[in-house]
Amino acid sequence: MSYISSRLSVVKPSASMAASQAAKALRAKGVDVIDLGLGEPDFPTPAHITEAAYAAAKAGQTLYTAAAGTPEVREAVAAKFRRENGLDYTADDIVVANGAKQIIFNALMATLESGDEVILPAPYFVSYPEMVKLLGGTPVVVECPEATGFKLTPELLERAITPRTKWLFLNMPGNPSGAVYSEAELKALGAVLARHGQVLVLSDEIYEHIIFDGREFVSFGKACPELKHRSLIVNGVAKAYAMTGWRVGYAAGPAPLIKAMSTIQSQSVTSVCSIAQAATVAALNGPQDEVTRFREAFEGRRNLVVDGIRRINGLTLPPPEGAFYAYIGCASLIGRKTPKGVVLEDDTAVASYLLNEGRVASVPGAAYGLSPYFRISTATSEEVLAEAIARINAAVAQVE
Ligand SMILES: Cc1ncc(COP(=O)(O)O)c(C=O)c1O
Numbered sequence: 001m002s003y004i005s006s007r008l009s010v011v012k013p014s015a016s017m018a019a020s021q022a023a024k025a026l027r028a029k030g031v032d033v034i035d036l037g038l039g040e041p042d043f044p045t046p047a048h049i050t051e052a053a054y055a056a057a058k059a060g061q062t063l064y065t066a067a068a069g070t071p072e073v074r075e076a077v078a079a080k081f082r083r084e085n086g087l088d089y090t091a092d093d094i095v096v097a098n099g100a101k102q103i104i105f106n107a108l109m110a111t112l113e114s115g116d117e118v119i120l121p122a123p124y125f126v127s128y129p130e131m132v133k134l135l136g137g138t139p140v141v142v143e144c145p146e147a148t149g150f151k152l153t154p155e156l157l158e159r160a161i162t163p164r165t166k167w168l169f170l171n172m173p174g175n176p177s178g179a180v181y182s183e184a185e186l187k188a189l190g191a192v193l194a195r196h197g198q199v200l201v202l203s204d205e206i207y208e209h210i211i212f213d214g215r216e217f218v219s220f221g222k223a224c225p226e227l228k229h230r231s232l233i234v235n236g237v238a239k240a241y242a243m244t245g246w247r248v249g250y251a252a253g254p255a256p257l258i259k260a261m262s263t264i265q266s267q268s269v270t271s272v273c274s275i276a277q278a279a280t281v282a283a284l285n286g287p288q289d290e291v292t293r294f295r296e297a298f299e300g301r302r303n304l305v306v307d308g309i310r311r312i313n314g315l316t317l318p319p320p321e322g323a324f325y326a327y328i329g330c331a332s333l334i335g336r337k338t339p340k341g342v343v344l345e346d347d348t349a350v351a352s353y354l355l356n357e358g359r360v361a362s363v364p365g366a367a368y369g370l371s372p373y374f375r376i377s378t379a380t381s382e383e384v385l386a387e388a389i390a391r392i393n394a395a396v397a398q399v400e
Contacts, residue, residue, distance in 0.1 A: 010133040015126050015367030016375075019351070023361035034388045037361040039175070039324055039377035041242040043297075045279075046290040049241060052282030053275045061274050067266035068258070069096030069250070073277040076284040077250045080235075084208075085219040087233065089252040095261050096272050096280070100206045100236040100249030103261070105131050107202060107232055107251070108167075110260035112137040116166035121152040122369030123327060125175045125204065129369070137166065141369045146318060146329065150177035150370070154188045161196050168193065170220055171204040173211055176327045176368050176375040178302075178320025180211060183218040190224035200257075201231045206249070209240040209291050211322035212299045221252070229254050239324075240291050241283040246276045298324050301378045301385055308389035314396050324379040327365070330372050337400045344399065347372040358395030360388045 019037030026033045068074065074091035081087040097103045104127070108118070114136040120128050121144045129139035142160045144150050157168065170189075173180045181189075193199055203220035211217050221233045236249030251261075265271070302319065305326045309317040316329035330350045337343055338357065344350050351364040351374045365373030378385060 011130045016363050019361050019363045033359045035361045036376035040244040043242040049279050049282045053279040056278030057275050065271040065274050068262040070277050072281050076281045080284045087221045093252050095258050096250045098247040103249045103251045106261040106264045108135045117164045118167045119160045150179040154192045157192045165199050167200045169202050173207040173322025176325045178323045180321040183223045186223035204234045206236050207323040237283050248276050248280045312393045326376050327373050339398050358391045360391050
């Protein structure tokens, strides 16, 4: 008999991490694979942030902190929300956790009763449904087709809401699609939510600063202030400041929810690493020019990838509006044969073909709840991306 809890039987490991593992396994056999599976900025953390962490450690900021975060980090987050998003929160409305992922996990743990439904517009971030299931909830996947820009519409939302709906998750710019909601689109969703008082909204805005073509980012909180009492605005330093390994995410929301999330944290991880919190203060309060530099680099890579993929017969790619992924349509490859005679039944088979024959690791759309697509990360150099596109092109050209 297994001693692993039955809770785990419904949970899958991360598909993007699995893709990366598969790439590593091939590499270990001497195969030259380009890994575009996992997405994280390939830049070093800006020096002033690392220096601030070092100074904090030397100054003795090495003890446990308040569960919700140090007063300094919560002040810095409140100031960020005011300055960048026009949101009015005090330090007491804020909790800091080990990454945006832990924020989301804590929020679900604090609120879900068995069978509560969580609406997940697809394509979605791979961890959302798994966290929901792990905590006893039911993911309600709403496919948001390319025709709606991979975005949830008021009609789709209205149809998905039931008396058991506890949360709606939004993610913008979206992973994997890059979709960004305009203020008008958010207000239209807000009008539906206003009619359903039981629904909480989690807006994952972690890619806020990676946004293209001069678009202005509008937080869900700014677009729908009337829903503030049931909105959780989630963000973090990982993507904007190239700080994925520092593990700091944060959120602002209604006091009872923030308090419950802090209680969970106090009884699980105690607090976020004190030194990483000091680094976060420096990131949020310090100069922001590197954030702009990263954004520009990501936009250049986005342009290169859109241009390259669109030249490949059989693949489609609407230009991602933000984030650092390309969600590539492969409908016209489905049902066709590889040179080895394998029928490409679905996007999992396409990703597997691209890995084994094209030597490029990607993640199949099935992992994001919307097929047939595959996702590549564009968070790597233009040279590597150009080579990856050439390999994808060569592999696709051989499909009969
Ligand atoms: C949409 C989305 N939310 C959250 C995260 C995780 O953020 P963090 O590293 O702060 O836990 C990711 C990382 O890939 C993501 O894509």
